[in-house]
Amino acid sequence: MTERIYLSSPHMSDEGYEMQYVKEAFETNWIAPLGENVNQFEKELAEKVGSKAALALSSGTAAMHLALKAAGVGEGDIVFCQSLTFAATSNPIIYQHAIPVFIDSDPETWNMSPEALEKAFEKYPNVKAVIVVHLYGLSADMDKILEICRRHNVPIIEDAAESLGAYYKGKHTGTFGDYGIFSFNGNKIITTSGGGMLVSNHVDKIEKARFWSTQSRDQARHYQHSELGYNYRMSNVLAGIGRGQLKVLDDRVAKKKYIFEFYKRELGGLDGIEFMPIHEWNEPNYWLSAIQLTGDIRPIDLIEALEKENIESRPVWKPMHLQPYYEKYDYIHLGTDVAAKLFENGVCLPSDTKMTDEDLKRVCGTIKELWKKR
Numbered sequence: 001m002t003e004r005i006y007l008s009s010p011h012m013s014d015e016g017y018e019m020q021y022v023k024e025a026f027e028t029n030w031i032a033p034l035g036e037n038v039n040q041f042e043k044e045l046a047e048k049v050g051s052k053a054a055l056a057l058s059s060g061t062a063a064m065h066l067a068l069k070a071a072g073v074g075e076g077d078i079v080f081c082q083s084l085t086f087a088a089t090s091n092p093i094i095y096q097h098a099i100p101v102f103i104d105s106d107p108e109t110w111n112m113s114p115e116a117l118e119k120a121f122e123k124y125p126n127v128k129a130v131i132v133v134h135l136y137g138l139s140a141d142m143d144k145i146l147e148i149c150r151r152h153n154v155p156i157i158e159d160a161a162e163s164l165g166a167y168y169k170g171k172h173t174g175t176f177g178d179y180g181i182f183s184f185n186g187n188k189i190i191t192t193s194g195g196g197m198l199v200s201n202h203v204d205k206i207e208k209a210r211f212w213s214t215q216s217r218d219q220a221r222h223y224q225h226s227e228l229g230y231n232y233r234m235s236n237v238l239a240g241i242g243r244g245q246l247k248v249l250d251d252r253v254a255k256k257k258y259i260f261e262f263y264k265r266e267l268g269g270l271d272g273i274e275f276m277p278i279h280e281w282n283e284p285n286y287w288l289s290a291i292q293l294t295g296d297i298r299p300i301d302l303i304e305a306l307e308k309e310n311i312e313s314r315p316v317w318k319p320m321h322l323q324p325y326y327e328k329y330d331y332i333h334l335g336t337d338v339a340a341k342l343f344e345n346g347v348c349l350p351s352d353t354k355m356t357d358e359d360l361k362r363v364c365g366t367i368k369e370l371w372k373k374r
């Protein structure tokens with residue numbers, strides 16, 4: 001059997017940076033709680049993305065939860081949320097007992113449609129927060145979205161879980177809005193096996209979130225709590241992995257871009273394949289190479305043909321407004337459901353940074369074979 005090709009698997013540095021930091025944690029017995037790796041990982045990530053403050057957490061989902069709380073979202077509040085995303089974006093809205101209203105995507109960016117957002121504000125003038133996602137490391141149209149949200153005086157939370165290393169007009173994604181969240185889950189561009197980060201220029205809000213993330217312990221000799229708390233902090237061991245991974249982020253982005261361009265060159269000529277949109281104002285991190293199939297070969301045909309060759313691929317995210325759990329909530333679009341179409345036609349090709357040219361040729365060969373057999 002040929003070796004399996006993965007969609008996106010953990011890729012530690014050749015230099016062993018991660019082990020070095022983890023070893024330091026062991027040697028100083030700073031296994032838990034917190035410690036120097038956590039402090040430095042926060043500092044290094046904040047510097048990398050250009051944010052004033054950062055908070056290392058147990059997951060991207062935890063970061064989203066605390067971002068919503070920091071933005072003042074509570075029971076009965078309305079939150080506008082991009083529909084085309086992973087459930088981790090919207091689940092924390094429910095944790096806060098708030099009400100999501102889902103917003104369609106723009107076919108030009110695959111992310112939140114500024115026009116649909118504008119339309120949503122007409123229907124729901126009282127909105128507590130807007131969550132925009134930078135899917136697959138592409139960026140949303142931030143200038144337009146920021147202008148609309150500022151005009152309505154509503155805070156923006158950017159879900160940059162998939163877009164670490166991706167820039168919009170030279171500025172890092174996740175640093176435009178009031179809050180940004182990142183994920184270091186196992187399949188993300190860099191990983192700590194599991195983890196997340198909340199970033200913001202509102203330093204006081206990050207301090208408040210830090211308090212909530214450690215069970216909201218008041219300053220007192222005894223255990224005293226005047227607010228509800230959570231156990232959301234990242235461990236010092238995992239932060240060590242994160243520090244090492246951050247050193248190779250640029251290399252990972254370069255390889256992801258190489259993979260995308262390889263596919264584009266090899267498969268661009270096949271009829272009915274369209275690649276995710278790349279604009280001159282966007283420097284993506286190319287986390288996953290995603291395509292649209294507009295001809296008679298359907299995503300399931302491609303995914304199954306690749307699976308037969310022991311190659312992992314995946315459909316594009318199924319939008320939240322189509323999820324059984326979320327279908328009772330409102331969905332704002334401009335007549336055609338763009339998110340549904342992106343889902344129906346979408347495939348994420350293997351984008352594992354450990355792939356060799358031989359592996360890439362194996363993927364492309366399998367796909368070309370499918371087109372020939374048609």
Ligand SMILES: *Cc1c(COP(=O)(O)O)cnc(C)c1O
Binds near residue numbers: 061062194
């Ligand atoms: C991975 C991901 C998250 C959540 O991250 P976890 O660290 O797995 O909790 C949130 N949003 C999007 C779009 C993601 O892809």
